[in-house]
Amino acid sequence: MVDDVVATASRPRTAVLVGPQMVGKTALFEALLEAAGTSARKHRKGGERPATHSMTAAACTFLGEAWTLIDTPGAIDFSYEAQAALAAADLAIVVVEPVLERASGAAGLLKFLDDRAIPHMIVVNRMDQAAIHMRDLIAALQPWSSRKLVLRQVPIREGDQVKGYVDLVSERAYRWRTGQASDQIALPDWMRPREEEARSALVEALADLDDALLEKLLEEDTPSQAELYAALKADVRSDSLVPVLLTAAELDHGVRRLWKALRHDTPDAKDTCERLSLDSDQVVLQVIKTNHQAHGGKQSLVRVWSGVAREGLVLNGQRIGTLTRPGSGAKVAEARAGDVVIAARLDQVMTGQVLVAEPVGIDFPVAPAPVYTLAIGAENRADDVKLSTALRKLVEEDLSLSVQHAEETGDTLLSGQGELHLKHALEVMRSAFGVAVASRTPRVAGKETIRKGKTLHHRHKRQTGGHGQFADIHLEIHPLPRGSGFRFSDRIVGGAVPKQYIPAVEEGVREALVKGPMGYPVVDVEVVLTDGQYHAVDSSDMAFRTCARSAVQDALAECEPLVLEPIHKVIITAPSEDTPKVQRLVSGRRGQILGFDARPGWAGWDQVEALMPEAEMADMIIDLRSLTQGLGSFTHVMDHLAEARGKMAAKAA
Ligand SMILES: Nc1nc2c(ncn2[C@@H]2O[C@H](COP(=O)(O)OP(=O)(O)OP(=O)(O)O)[C@@H](O)[C@H]2O)c(=O)[nH]1
Ligand SMILES: [Mg+2]
Numbered sequence: 334m335v336d337d338v339v340a341t342a343s344r345p346r347t348a349v350l351v352g353p354q355m356v357g358k359t360a361l362f363e364a365l366l367e368a369a370g371t372s373a374r375k376h377r378k379g380g381e382r383p384a385t386h387s388m389t390a391a392a393c394t395f396l397g398e399a400w401t402l403i404d405t406p407g408a409i410d411f412s413y414e415a416q417a418a419l420a421a422a423d424l425a426i427v428v429v430e431p432v433l434e435r436a437s438g439a440a441g442l443l444k445f446l447d448d449r450a451i452p453h454m455i456v457v458n459r460m461d462q463a464a465i466h467m468r469d470l471i472a473a474l475q476p477w478s479s480r481k482l483v484l485r486q487v488p489i490r491e492g493d494q495v496k497g498y499v500d501l502v503s504e505r506a507y508r509w510r511t512g513q514a515s516d517q518i519a520l521p522d523w524m525r526p527r528e529e530e531a532r533s534a535l536v537e538a539l540a541d542l543d544d545a546l547l548e549k550l551l552e553e554d555t556p557s558q559a560e561l562y563a564a565l566k567a568d569v570r571s572d573s574l575v576p577v578l579l580t581a582a583e584l585d586h587g588v589r590r591l592w593k594a595l596r597h598d599t600p601d602a603k604d605t606c607e608r609l610s611l612d613s614d615q616v617v618l619q620v621i622k623t624n625h626q627a628h629g630g631k632q633s634l635v636r637v638w639s640g641v642a643r644e645g646l647v648l649n650g651q652r653i654g655t656l657t658r659p660g661s662g663a664k665v666a667e668a669r670a671g672d673v674v675i676a677a678r679l680d681q682v683m684t685g686q687v688l689v690a691e692p693v694g695i696d697f698p699v700a701p702a703p704v705y706t707l708a709i710g711a712e713n714r715a716d717d718v719k720l721s722t723a724l725r726k727l728v729e730e731d732l733s734l735s736v737q738h739a740e741e742t743g744d745t746l747l748s749g750q751g752e753l754h755l756k757h758a759l760e761v762m763r764s765a766f767g768v769a770v771a772s773r774t775p776r777v778a779g780k781e782t783i784r785k786g787k788t789l790h791h792r793h794k795r796q797t798g799g800h801g802q803f804a805d806i807h808l809e810i811h812p813l814p815r816g817s818g819f820r821f822s823d824r825i826v827g828g829a830v831p832k833q834y835i836p837a838v839e840e841g842v843r844e845a846l847v848k849g850p851m852g853y854p855v856v857d858v859e860v861v862l863t864d865g866q867y868h869a870v871d872s873s874d875m876a877f878r879t880c881a882r883s884a885v886q887d888a889l890a891e892c893e894p895l896v897l898e899p900i901h902k903v904i905i906t907a908p909s910e911d912t913p914k915v916q917r918l919v920s921g922r923r924g925q926i927l928g929f930d931a932r933p934g935w936a937g938w939d940q941v942e943a944l945m946p947e948a949e950m951a952d953m954i955i956d957l958r959s960l961t962q963g964l965g966s967f968t969h970v971m972d973h974l975a976e977a978r979g980k981m982a983a984k985a986a
Contacts, residue, residue, distance in 0.1 A: 344601040345399035345671035347636065351415045352428035353438030353963075354407035357458040359385050360582035361428055361591075362404035368588045369393035369400070371660065386411060386757050387731075388418040388622055390634055390673055391660030395592050401659065401673040409441075409963045410754035413733035416445060416698040417684065421621045421636040421673055424569075424599040425453040426591075429474065431463035436473035437908065437962050443478040444935060449696075450572045450608060452600055456591060460488060460495050461581040468531075471577060476937055478575060483538045485565075485576040485594065486587075487531045489524060498579055498587065499524060501532045502561050509586035539564040542573050562597065569598040602671035606638060611695055616640030618648065618688040619695055621673070625726045627765055633676045634659065635668075635688070638695065642668040648688040654678055684732055700732040702968045703748030704954040707755050708776065710745060712769040723766035727758060734758055741778040741854070751954055777948045778899060779981055780974055781853040783892035786811040788863075791884035793876055803871035804880035806830065806838060807864035810888055813857045815897075816973060819846060823862040830865035830877070837874035838862050841881025850890040851984050856897065856974070860885065896984075898977035899947040904940050905957065906932050907965035912939045914960045922949035923978065944972060948981050 350358045359382055366372060371393040385406040392401050403422070405415040419425055425446055429439050439455075446453050457463070457470060471482050486498040489506060497508040499520060506524070507515035520528065536556065540547040543564045549556050556564075568574035578594055580587035600608075611617065622634040635642075635656075643666060646653045656665040656674045668674045682688065685697035711720040724736045724747070734754070737746045749755050759770050787810045795802040813820065821839045823830075830838070842860045849855035903924070907915050912929060919926055924945035932938035945953075950969065957965040976982075 343398040344603070345401065345669055346423045346599050346601055347401040347403065347421050347671060347673050348424045348426055348595055348599060349403040349405060349415075349418045349422040350426045350428055351405050351419065351442055352407055352426075353430075353435065353442075354384065354409075356407060356428045356430045356438075357580075357582045358407060358428045359389075359404050361426075361456065361458055361580060361588070362389070362391075362402055364580075364582045364585055364588045365402055365592065366391055366393050366660075368585070368592060369395040384408060386414075388414055388634075389659075390622075392658045392673070393660070395596060398596060399672070400595075403673070408751075408753055409958065410749070410751035410757075412441065413698070413700055413750065414731070415442070417621060417732070419445070419449075419451060420619070420685075420697050421634075422451060423601060423605045423671065424595065425451050426595075427453050427455045427575075428458050429455060429470075430459045431457050431465055431467075431470055433465055433469060433473045435962075436470065437477065437964060439474060440477040440908065440964055443474075446572075447479045448934075452569050452572045452598075453575055454485075454569065454594065454598070455482060455575055455577045456580050456587075457577060458580050458582050460579045460586060461584055463488065463495050464493065467577070467579070479936070480573065480575045481538050481541070482575045482577055483535050484531050485535070486579050486590070487524075487528060488579060489521065495579075495581075498590070499528050500590070501528070501535050502558055502565070504528065504532065507590075509581070509584070511584045511586070513585070514589050515586075536561065538574060539568065542568050566598050570600045570604055602638065602669075606670075609638075609695055611638055611693070613639050613689075613693060615690055616642055616646060616648065616688075617693060617695070618642055618676075619697070620679070620682055620684050620686050620688070623684045623730050625730060625765070630678050631680055633679045633682060633684075635674055635676045637668045637670050637672045637674070639670045641670075642672075642674070646690075648690060649682065649686070651679055651681055651688075653688075683729065700735075701750065701966075703733075703735060703750065704966060705751050705755060706746050706748040706775055706951065707772040708739075708742075708744035708774065709747045709759070709770050709772045712771045716768050719766070719768050720762075720770065723762050723768045726766060727762060730761075731758070739775065739778065742776040744775050746775055747772070751958070752952075774951050777981060779851075779853045779977060780856045780897040781849045781851040781894050782855060782857040782897055783810070783812050783889060783894050785893045787888050787892050789884060789888045791880055791887075792866075793880035793883065801868075801871040802873065802876040802879070803868035804834070804876040805866035806862060806877070806880055806884060808842075808881070808884055808888070809859075809861040809863055810885070810892060811859045811861075812892075813859050815857055815975070817857050817859075819843070819856065820859040821861075822859075825862060825864070829867075830862065831867060831872075834867065834872065834874060834877040835862065837877040838881040841878035842885050844878070844882045845885035845889070850894050851896050853896060855889065855894075896977040896982050897974035898981045900944050900972050900975045901947055901950065901969040902927075902972040903943050903945045903950070903967050903969040905943065905965060905967040906935070906938060906940045907957070907961045909937055909939045911961040911965065912941060915939075915941050915957070915965065918953070918956055918960060919943045919945065922946075922953060924949065945969075946975075946977075946979075946981075947971070948977075948979070
């Protein structure tokens with residue numbers, strides 16, 4: 334295959350499509366590629382498109398310039414995948430839909446971009462279905478962005494249909510044509526007032542960021558188009574302003590206009606390195622995504638930050654093998670700064686890792702803490718070994734998944750970002766790694782303790798053939814305050830139980846505490862050895878251990894045992910308007926609210942702090958998201974054990 338991308342003279346650039354679920358990112362990705370003369374669409378127009386679950390990169394050229402476009406999933410469960418793709422971006426294209434109630438779906442993304450000053454544009458897609466005014470959409474989006482959002486185009490409507498747009502810099506009107514470039518038309522007279530209003534808003538926003546432009550406006554001088562283009566470009570590149578463009582991807586409307594905006598305003602690798610404070614003239618690469626191919630091994634999607642990468646280079650002690658272009662699969666002789674290419678078999682290298690001859694650090698997003706966990710196992714026991722290999726590959730491909738072995742319950746736990754995320758992970762395990770996996774809600778690691786103490790006497794005596802067994806002990810059992818654990822001591826005087834047997838008594842007690850009468854490990858108890866007897870011949874460590882174990886086992890049942898459940902300290906974040914709903918959710922799940930506060934660094938968001946039983950948290954993210962339009966999330970740490978209520982209070986199976 335011929336690599337047609339490499340022939341271009343311009344610096345390669347990378348744009349990443351992000352945005353909420355189902356807004357048409359993949360449709361726009363394919364429309365942009367098609368407009369750039371690359372591969373026909375994978376999906377029929379208007380047909381059902383499957384939701385995207387992992388990033389897809391494709392190289393192309395537009396008007397002689399080299400580009401990589403990366404499509405990302407919109408579902409909140411996969412937001413880390415989008416964040417990882419943004420690590421490779423010179424510019425982000427935030428795709429939204431013209432629906433006011435769903436504007437908040439872009440909130441988390443806009444915040445992520447703002448915090449990292451990643452230059453971005455907003456594209457309102459599905460304009461063929463737009464029933465609202467764009468100024469209202471901007472007003473609904475603006476609270477979620479600290480940068481000024483300004484319309485770059487206004488729609489031309491005929492009846493309730495959008496037929497084209499007016500470009501607010503050139504003041505030219507265009508009629509959209511499906512599958513083709515738009516036709517320039519005369520600006521309709523009735524559009525003038527709206528066009529002038531929107532254009533002033535754009536010019537004023539530009540002047541706010543540019544003193545020379547402001548001066549001109551104040552002197553009632555009209556800035557030239559060239560000045561406006563230059564100001565816009567500078568503001569996008571410095572991430573001081575966010576232009577808003579309009580498309581209907583499935584109909585190819587606005588796609589060429591978007592390409593031109595990308596071409597004009599997208600920073601290049603040099604600008605992006607400056608943003609990342611990366612100043613190097615050596616070869617610097619970074620792994621953005623890891624994939625394990627069913628046949629053909631590990632593939633790393635790599636962004637070239639600086640220098641020229643080619644086969645045979647040794648970086649991080651590993652030889653770089655064949656490099657290929659994402660999308661076409663064409664071999665790449667030289668990958669330049671700004672390129673994103675596929676490197677085969679970098680077996681020792683992880684997602685996020687920077688590859689250099691000499692080490693440097695470049696920021697890579699940290700995977701979010703898991704919010705949803707399932708206990709998993711191979712459906713077929715014979716697949717147990719395959720399962721652990723597959724899990725290792727899975728978490729290498731997606732750092733927002735994690736695997737843990739729960740010591741106390743024996744469960745293998747797979748944790749991630751939501752129900753959909755784990756469902757997809759299990760599907761990947763089955764289809765890509767060939768392991769059928771069963772899953773269920775994880776067991777909660779309960780404990781038990783006692784409410785009442787007891788004094789007891791127990792004798793262990795057995796006479797079988799030669800040597801017998803003899804031990805006799807008096808014990809006191811006391812409940813201890815929560816969190817004390819287990820204490821053992823003795824008050825033996827005069828060698829009633831010889832010193833050498835006392836450790837065996839303690840060992841026997843500990844054995845009895847491994848599983849109490851309620852079926853859980855016993856905690857917060859004290860056992861005191863107060864008295865006893867021994868036999869010169871028949872006593873032994875074993876006799877005292879057995880004696881202590883059965884004494885405590887029997888006694889615990891009479892000490893009013895009760896189950897303890899783990900309580901976590903939880904911090905739930907959500908937009909402030911949803912805080913009352915979050916509080917109701919916490920109370921409805923046996924939680925105790927400790928307080929709420931503004932979320933640090935997130936204007937318009939709150940965080941609620943609460944104590945919650947672990948048993949109520951397994952599927953909490955599902956309710957939390959449905960109450961907060963998908964925006965709510967939480968982090969948690971185990972805090973203490975408390976008396977169990979509800980289902981857990983009963984004896985374990
Ligand atoms: N009417 C109309 N439908 C569109 C347009 N763009 C996309 N769609 C449809 O919207 C649905 C979702 O499109 P996708 O491109 O899969 O959306 P996405 O943003 O990639 O979704 P995720 O990958 O799940 O985040 C599909 O049925 C598309 O055919 C558009 O401009 N107009
Ligand atoms: Mg998609």
